[in-house]
Amino acid sequence: MNLVYINSANGLSKAALETVTYAKKLGADVAVVTNGGADASVLASLGNYGASVVYQDSSLDGQDPSQLVKLVAAAAQKIGAATIIFSHDLIGKAVAPRLSVRLKAGLVAGAVALPEANGNVKVNVFSGKAFGYVQVNSATRIISLLPNSIQPEANSVSCAVEAFDSQAGASAITVKATKKPEGAIPLPEAERVVSAGRGLKGPENWGVVEDLATALGAATACSRPVADIGWRPHHEHVGQTGVAIRPNLYIAAGISGAIQHLAGVNGSKVIVVINTDAEAPFFKAADYGIIGDAFEVLPRFTEAVKRFKAAQH
Amino acid sequence: MNILVCISKAPDTTSKIAFTNGDTQFDENGVQYIVNPYDEWYALVRALELKEAQGGNVTIITVGTATDDAVIRKALAIGADDAVRIDAPATDAYFTAMQIAEYAKGKGFDLILTGKETIDYNGSQVAGMLAEALDLPFISVAAKLDVEGATVKAEREIVGGFQEVEVQTPVVISCAKGMAEQRIPNMRGIMAARTKPLNVVAPVALDALTTYSSYSMPAAKSSVKLIDPNNLDELVALLHNEAKVI
Numbered sequence A: 001m002n003l004v005y006i007n008s009a010n011g012l013s014k015a016a017l018e019t020v021t022y023a024k025k026l027g028a029d030v031a032v033v034t035n036g037g038a039d040a041s042v043l044a045s046l047g048n049y050g051a052s053v054v055y056q057d058s059s060l061d062g063q064d065p066s067q068l069v070k071l072v073a074a075a076a077q078k079i080g081a082a083t084i085i086f087s088h089d090l091i092g093k094a095v096a097p098r099l100s101v102r103l104k105a106g107l108v109a110g111a112v113a114l115p116e117a118n119g120n121v122k123v124n125v126f127s128g129k130a131f132g133y134v135q136v137n138s139a140t141r142i143i144s145l146l147p148n149s150i151q152p153e154a155n156s157v158s159c160a161v162e163a164f165d166s167q168a169g170a171s172a173i174t175v176k177a178t179k180k181p182e183g184a185i186p187l188p189e190a191e192r193v194v195s196a197g198r199g200l201k202g203p204e205n206w207g208v209v210e211d212l213a214t215a216l217g218a219a220t221a222c223s224r225p226v227a228d229i230g231w232r233p234h235h236e237h238v239g240q241t242g243v244a245i246r247p248n249l250y251i252a253a254g255i256s257g258a259i260q261h262l263a264g265v266n267g268s269k270v271i272v273v274i275n276t277d278a279e280a281p282f283f284k285a286a287d288y289g290i291i292g293d294a295f296e297v298l299p300r301f302t303e304a305v306k307r308f309k310a311a312q313h
Numbered sequence B: 001m002n003i004l005v006c007i008s009k010a011p012d013t014t015s016k017i018a019f020t021n022g023d024t025q026f027d028e029n030g031v032q033y034i035v036n037p038y039d040e041w042y043a044l045v046r047a048l049e050l051k052e053a054q055g056g057n058v059t060i061i062t063v064g065t066a067t068d069d070a071v072i073r074k075a076l077a078i079g080a081d082d083a084v085r086i087d088a089p090a091t092d093a094y095f096t097a098m099q100i101a102e103y104a105k106g107k108g109f110d111l112i113l114t115g116k117e118t119i120d121y122n123g124s125q126v127a128g129m130l131a132e133a134l135d136l137p138f139i140s141v142a143a144k145l146d147v148e149g150a151t152v153k154a155e156r157e158i159v160g161g162f163q164e165v166e167v168q169t170p171v172v173i174s175c176a177k178g179m180a181e182q183r184i185p186n187m188r189g190i191m192a193a194r195t196k197p198l199n200v201v202a203p204v205a206l207d208a209l210t211t212y213s214s215y216s217m218p219a220a221k222s223s224v225k226l227i228d229p230n231n232l233d234e235l236v237a238l239l240h241n242e243a244k245v246i
Ligand SMILES: Cc1cc2nc3c(=O)[nH]c(=O)nc-3n(C[C@H](O)[C@H](O)[C@H](O)COP(=O)(O)OP(=O)(O)OC[C@H]3O[C@@H](n4cnc5c(N)ncnc54)[C@H](O)[C@@H]3O)c2cc1C
Pocket: A196, A197, A198, A199, A200, A222, A223, A224, A225, A226, A237, A238, A239, A240, A241, A242, A253, A254, A255, A256, A257, A258, A259, A260, A261, A264, A274, A275, A276, A277, A280, A292, A293, A294, A295, B013, B037
């Protein structure tokens, strides 16, 4: 049996469904372990993606990675897990490496595909500029799956939800405050992203970017200089030194496409570039390009999306 | 305050990425190595700021071979007091973390800082592994860091936002953007770095848990399809019918 850790504190994220789908595709039965007090009916719906059982420790809030390690280790021991899957998100990055040491189990960090026939697992390396194939030398293996690498897939299995006491002890970490912009789509999870750079000339001009993002149900992002000068918040900065994203659709307006920017976005499935300069390097990495002024193109793009949506209804 | 900063080398961000030996090895031909940006700009500089404000010592540690000494000297030039190099190739994150843990054990470091990830292998693994090996709390991807007595006050990234947390020293923290500003080493720092202690330590016997067996490059993008800026309806139709993303 294989084990998946998911964070269900805020319901079931797309990343959670991806990891359960991934585990099911490995072949064996899938057990899920989770912390927090989500409703049993919500957790049981993981059966729709292939999970046979969910172990829930509702007493753990999940703020201390060393507690989550004990939770996952206890569940892994209970079922004799051969493979343990995490999402390669902020929680997975904090917990999976600790678990690797605790279980002496090799960790494949940032997998982008199912294991190959020889068992090697493909990961992103060099900030998305290449792929590596990782061989695990231990009997138990841990895989953290890069978000948006596979699509959740229906796979109806009957699923039991069982209370689980991980005896994880007290948290060493005290949470003082949480700052989360309301309603915004977290960038690493967004399926569509509208991004803009220095070509937008100033923070007061971002309305056209936000309008398109709203019309598409997309998150907004920016290039590094734009975050550095304070036109946009730091968490929107994508690229080598910012957030790495791999949405289905990445729209870049007024961004030149420097190699360090591309490093964070070149995993996107489809890239649309809008730039006044036909020589901008970004066009080489784009699927669709518009040579034109962002201040004219973006509003027209928004109108076209609205027309399309209206026609669909 | 005693601070240990884990420093990795990384290829300069403009390096051409290619592989040799039947795609089993990174081609280092013409590659310039720098200090991994997260380690340098955020972990090291914040460690130096804390030391300057509160006293103490900043030691840097690298698992690597003699070819890494140039990169270690760069980090010393920025202001670290002394350096340790565990004399072995950093075969995988587990090997690397266990070597650092072996060295750090019992030495009384209050803070152990790493970068959020290396920009070559992007694993985000070493810090968490180190914390587990030393049985210490771990703050992952911190954007702010302050220390008052034995209390560490940090801001860490969470999905869709940030969280202020507190924890008692000793602790392992992986550092990201926001924590400090890049420092350019001056001539005096570069001169001083030449004579600062660089202790070479033998590794402990240990097997890696993972191996990179080969590499590949992504398929080249087919050339861009240009759309008339006056015909955005065409673009939307293509995104729907052809690319199937809206
Ligand atoms: C170590 C290192 C790490 C880095 N990490 C990152 C990173 O993580 N992310 C990142 O983004 N950058 C990063 N950079 C910076 C990167 O090299 C570029 O400098 C940066 O991405 C450029 O941002 P930009 O495209 O917004 O601005 P510019 O390069 O100034 O480009 C602006 C573009 O807008 C176009 N333009 C102008 N007016 C219009 C208009 N009206 N309509 C449409 N287009 C217009 C121009 O033709 C131009 O192509 C890093 C650099 C280094 C050295």
